[in-house]
Amino acid sequence: xxxxxxxxxxxxxxxxxxxxxxxxxxxxxxxxxxxxxxxxxxxxxxxxxxxxxxxxxxxxxxxxxxxxxxxxxxxxxxxxxxxxxxxxxxxxxxxxxxxxxxxxxxxxxxxxxxxxxxxxxxxxxxxxxxxxxxxxxxxxxxxxxxxxxxxxxxxxxxxxxxxxxxxxxxxxxxxxxxxxxxxxxxxxxxxxxxxxxxxxxxxxxxxxxxxxxxxxxxxxxxxxxxxxxxxxxxxxxxxxxxxxxxxxxxxxxxxxxxxxxxxxxxxxxxxxxxxxxxxxxxxxxxxxxxxxxxxxxxxxxxxxxxxxxxxxxxxxxxxxxxxxxxxxxxxxxxxxxxxxxxxxxxxxxxxxxxxxxxxxxx
Numbered sequence: 001x002x003x004x005x006x007x008x009x010x011x012x013x014x015x016x017x018x019x020x021x022x023x024x025x026x027x028x029x030x031x032x033x034x035x036x037x038x039x040x041x042x043x044x045x046x047x048x049x050x051x052x053x054x055x056x057x058x059x060x061x062x063x064x065x066x067x068x069x070x071x072x073x074x075x076x077x078x079x080x081x082x083x084x085x086x087x088x089x090x091x092x093x094x095x096x097x098x099x100x101x102x103x104x105x106x107x108x109x110x111x112x113x114x115x116x117x118x119x120x121x122x123x124x125x126x127x128x129x130x131x132x133x134x135x136x137x138x139x140x141x142x143x144x145x146x147x148x149x150x151x152x153x154x155x156x157x158x159x160x161x162x163x164x165x166x167x168x169x170x171x172x173x174x175x176x177x178x179x180x181x182x183x184x185x186x187x188x189x190x191x192x193x194x195x196x197x198x199x200x201x202x203x204x205x206x207x208x209x210x211x212x213x214x215x216x217x218x219x220x221x222x223x224x225x226x227x228x229x230x231x232x233x234x235x236x237x238x239x240x241x242x243x244x245x246x247x248x249x250x251x252x253x254x255x256x257x258x259x260x261x262x263x264x265x266x267x268x269x270x271x272x273x274x275x276x277x278x279x280x281x282x283x284x285x286x287x288x289x290x291x292x293x294x295x296x297x298x299x300x301x302x303x304x305x306x307x308x309x310x311x312x313x314x315x316x317x318x319x320x321x322x323x324x325x326x327x328x329x330x331x332x333x334x335x336x337x338x339x340x341x342x343x344x345x346x347x348x349x350x351x352x353x354x355x356x357x358x359x360x361x362x
Contacts, residue, residue: 001074002067002103003038004084005030007045007059012036012244013273014078014108014140017163020342021350027072029061041067057082058123064088069095069103074353076106081118086127089134104360106136106353110270112143112292114150117266136356138349141271143292159352162295164345165276167337169244172282173252176326180204180211180319183254183283185247186274188219191267193260193288195221196308198228198236200260203312205235208319216242216250251281255325256318261290262306269293276340279332284325286314298335300328 003015003026012035019026019036027039034040047059061084069075075092077085085107092105118124128151131137137153139145139160148158182201186192194215201213212235215225228236242250251257257278261269268291275285275296285301287293288311297303302314318325 001026001076002072003028003030004061004064004075004077004088005034005043006057006078006082006084007031007047007061009078013163017342017346017349018076020346021353022347024350024353027067029064029067057118057127059083060087064091067091069100072103073357074106075103076108078108080107080109080111080131081116081124081128083123083127086130089130093133101360104135104356105133106138106356107131107134108138108140109144109148110140111147112141112270113266113268114147116147119151135360136353138352141292141295143270143295157356159355161345161348161352162340163271163273163276164340164342165273165280165336166244166342167280167340170248170251170277170280170336172329172333176282176322176329177253177255178322179255180208181254182211182213182256182258182315182319183216183250183278184213184258185216185242185250185277186259188215188217188221188225190221191261191264192217192219193262193306194219195224196260196262196288196306196311197258198224199308200258200311200315201235203309204315204319207316211235211319212237214239214250214254216240216247247277248281251278251283254283255322256286256315257283258286258311258315260288260306260311261293262288263290271296276336279329280336280340282329282333284318284328284332286311286318301332 015034016036019038028034029041029043044062045059064087075088077088119128137158140163145158145160184197188194204211214237216239218241225238228234229238272293278285285297287297288306289303304310304314
């Protein structure tokens with residue numbers, strides 16, 4: 001497989017999952033060295049805009065035309081409207097125009113907004129339309145399938161395989177944490193709601209003065225967390241950026257996990273791997289309803305409205321009742337092992353590719 005990365009693609013996600021599919025060898029064109037057993041082609045990008053989050057999708061990788069198509073069964077990229085997906089489509093078409101049956105093309109998508117406003121922007125719309133003759137559209141959430149159908153994609157090309165987490169790295173503590181410690185492990189950005197969480201914890205501490213909040217992450221609202229952490233009366237601790245093992249250790253040091261996402265004009269929460277990681281560590285989750293995060297956060301976890309008081313009350317309900325949160329945490333662990341184990345889900349992703357390959361062979 002040839003993987004064509006976005007310039008800022010996060011490690012241990014889609015590319016890593018592809019490398020974990022049985023019998024799969026991956027060559028990745030990427031700016032940063034990827035994690036896993038992957039052949040890396042260090043790549044640079046032409047990126048005309050850098051000032052907003054979607055700029056990562058508005059970038060072209062250099063050197064794709066130098067990759068020999070006959071060496072690959074698949075070319076794969078992330079998201080329908082990324083320009084590297086459009087590049088992969090053109091590269092694949094050029095190879096197959098000469099009569100070659102390979103490579104096939106796969107596009108992985110999380111997109112859950114049926115009417116994504118970015119599709120109105122010409123470069124993104126062109127990339128989207130270039131996917132219409134892809135061979136496999138691999139959805140990470142059920143809502144992505146709904147999104148594709150709403151945008152007139154062929155259902156026969158769509159497969160849904162939910163993502164997994166490493167349940168050996170993310171495992172519960174030997175004993176449930178008794179102290180009222182809440183963890184936030186997510187980007188410190190407006191759309192992830194760290195400001196809401198800080199306000200909610202101030203309410204929580206009126207009822208449970210010993211309650212504490214541990215925050216992992218970086219982002220534009222980091223100054224809010226730093227200011228709170230500098231106040232000894234806040235109960236806030238900023239631990240900064242952590243690697244995978246560090247996040248797992250942080251989860252195991254807490255009693256409850258929380259975020260408070262809110263939609264923007266072109267984004268809404270899709271699933272949230274942090275929810276799965278917390279649940280794999282045996283924590284209950286409290287968060288706000290946003291997009292399709294109900295695919296990851298299900299009862300008896302707490303999904304509340306985007307309201308500080310409701311968020312605080314849901315946190316208090318778990319912090320006041322150690323037996324209840326232990327029971328919910330155990331149920332969460334069992335659910336993740338059954339439905340989101342990384343090795344199992346990577347096998348399922350490989351099966352989706354193999355099914356399409358079999359259709360083409362016939």
